[in-house]
Amino acid sequence: VCHLSLMSLSLSLSLALLLSLLHLPALCLAHGNSGPTKANCHPQSHIVFLKTHKTASSTILNILYRYGESRNLTFALPQNKHSQLFYPFFFASHFVEGVSTKSVREFHIMCNHMRFRKSEVTKVMPEDTFYFSILRHPVAMMESIFTYFKSIPAFHTTHSLDEFLDNSWRNYNSSVLNNHYAHNILAFDFGFDNNVAAGAEDLEERATMAIATIEQDFHLILISEYFDESMILLKHVLCWSLEDVASFRLNSRSEKTRHLLLPNTAEKIKRWNALDWRIYLHFNTTFWHKVGSVVGQEKLNKEISQLKELQAKLANICLKDGGAVDPSQVKDVGLKPFQYGAAIIQGYNLNPHLDRQMKTKCQRLVTPELQYTDHLYTQQFPEATLLHLPMAGAAPLPRHRSPP
Ligand SMILES: *[C@@H]1O[C@H](CO)[C@@H](O)[C@H](O)[C@H]1NC(C)=O
Ligand SMILES: *[C@@H]1O[C@H](CO)[C@@H](O)[C@H](O)[C@H]1NC(C)=O
Ligand SMILES: *[C@@H]1O[C@H](CO)[C@@H](O)[C@H](O)[C@H]1NC(C)=O
Numbered sequence: 001v002c003h004l005s006l007m008s009l010s011l012s013l014s015l016a017l018l019l020s021l022l023h024l025p026a027l028c029l030a031h032g033n034s035g036p037t038k039a040n041c042h043p044q045s046h047i048v049f050l051k052t053h054k055t056a057s058s059t060i061l062n063i064l065y066r067y068g069e070s071r072n073l074t075f076a077l078p079q080n081k082h083s084q085l086f087y088p089f090f091f092a093s094h095f096v097e098g099v100s101t102k103s104v105r106e107f108h109i110m111c112n113h114m115r116f117r118k119s120e121v122t123k124v125m126p127e128d129t130f131y132f133s134i135l136r137h138p139v140a141m142m143e144s145i146f147t148y149f150k151s152i153p154a155f156h157t158t159h160s161l162d163e164f165l166d167n168s169w170r171n172y173n174s175s176v177l178n179n180h181y182a183h184n185i186l187a188f189d190f191g192f193d194n195n196v197a198a199g200a201e202d203l204e205e206r207a208t209m210a211i212a213t214i215e216q217d218f219h220l221i222l223i224s225e226y227f228d229e230s231m232i233l234l235k236h237v238l239c240w241s242l243e244d245v246a247s248f249r250l251n252s253r254s255e256k257t258r259h260l261l262l263p264n265t266a267e268k269i270k271r272w273n274a275l276d277w278r279i280y281l282h283f284n285t286t287f288w289h290k291v292g293s294v295v296g297q298e299k300l301n302k303e304i305s306q307l308k309e310l311q312a313k314l315a316n317i318c319l320k321d322g323g324a325v326d327p328s329q330v331k332d333v334g335l336k337p338f339q340y341g342a343a344i345i346q347g348y349n350l351n352p353h354l355d356r357q358m359k360t361k362c363q364r365l366v367t368p369e370l371q372y373t374d375h376l377y378t379q380q381f382p383e384a385t386l387l388h389l390p391m392a393g394a395a396p397l398p399r400h401r402s403p404p
Contacts, residue, residue, distance in 0.1 A: 055134045250337070
């Protein structure tokens with residue numbers, strides 16, 4: 001009897017071992033890129049950031065631009081000086097400048113707006129690329145989108161967000177260009193079909209499929225509501241320094257154009273954007289698990305204070321007015337943020353008394369997305385820039401006035 005039970009014990013043990021071995025490759029894949037431990041910490045410089053809408057992603061873009069520019073890394077920039085990778089079309093590798101002509105040997109960072117399609121991204125980016133993105137609470141996001149994209153057909157004739165939500169299926173025609181902003185925009189940006197009704201039979205199935213695909217394609221999903229926590233987690237996972245993830249908030253709205261939502265409105269948004277809501281809830285949970293396992297609460301709190309201290313110090317040195325100002329008060333055209341919709345996007349003035357080195361550093365911190373993209377393109381493709389240079393010596397103006 002004893003012999004038998006021992007045997008069955010060893011059998012179940014080896015079964016467990018076998019199972020764990022079977023799971024090992026998956027685990028390695030999931031974690032291989034996601035968190036360099038102290039022992040093998042090596043700064044990651046092959047990066048894809050899926051830039052999502054109204055999620056503080058412009059601030060992350062600036063972080064990536066500065067990181068890459070200061071280390072001479074190569075960006076997978078939109079062809080012909082566009083500001084986006086032909087969003088809202090599905091991404092295709094030839095959208096990237098230098099891919100068709102094979103003029104770029106190696107790309108390090110890809111981070112401009114695209115509708116994600118992994119199979120095409122992998123044609124451009126190296127195999128060991130780290131993929132990440134950021135999500136925002138769908139209720140706050142919808143409020144922001146309604147203000148910013150007020151001119152899209154779905155919102156155009158409605159006076160309030162409630163009015164839109166109460167008649168959403170009447171106001172919203174999914175075949176009309178730009179209406180995707182109004183419905184499950186997160187799912188859309190990640191490359192999924194965003195048109196699914198809250199009561200749809202296949203909602204759960206589609207949400208599960210979307211979540212599983214994102215889990216597979218991305219190493220890290222950050223959460224906009226926890227931006228500081230996100231930056232600390234990112235720093236650890238990429239093996240970067242605190243200074244690398246320090247930033248000033250960019251493409252941010254003035255408080256004047258923010259609207260408080262009623263609880264009832266929030267519920268309607270969760271129903272209307274049911275797919276995004278499920279995706280968000282899932283990745284909010286995995287985000288906190290990752291913060292716990294990679295950083296830990298104590299270190300997290302400590303590093304957030306350090307980050308805030310560093311950012312306050314930088315603001316003190318770099319900014320004339322100590323913080324963000326309305327766009328009409330931004331003196332330098334090169335630093336004026338692009339304005340769109342009914343939102344007022346704030347900008348910064350630089351402190352005029354900076355030495356050359358500090359000025360460069362500060363300038364990079366406050367350069368808005370469109371101007372910075374333009375600048376990087378010019379640096380990376382000086383010949384192409386000469387060909388379609390409109391006015392020599394003029395301040396760099398964004399060529400493509402599609403909303404960032
Ligand atoms: C980047 O390139 C410039 C110009 O070629 C060079 O002077 C500089 O040292 C490089 N910086 C790094 C970090 O490699
Ligand atoms: C939705 O838009 C398409 C394309 O513009 C149009 O053909 C169709 O009739 C519209 N549907 C409704 C219900 O208005
Ligand atoms: C996200 O996770 C945090 C931490 O667990 C929790 O406090 C918060 O309520 C979550 N957000 C939502 C919308 O569930």
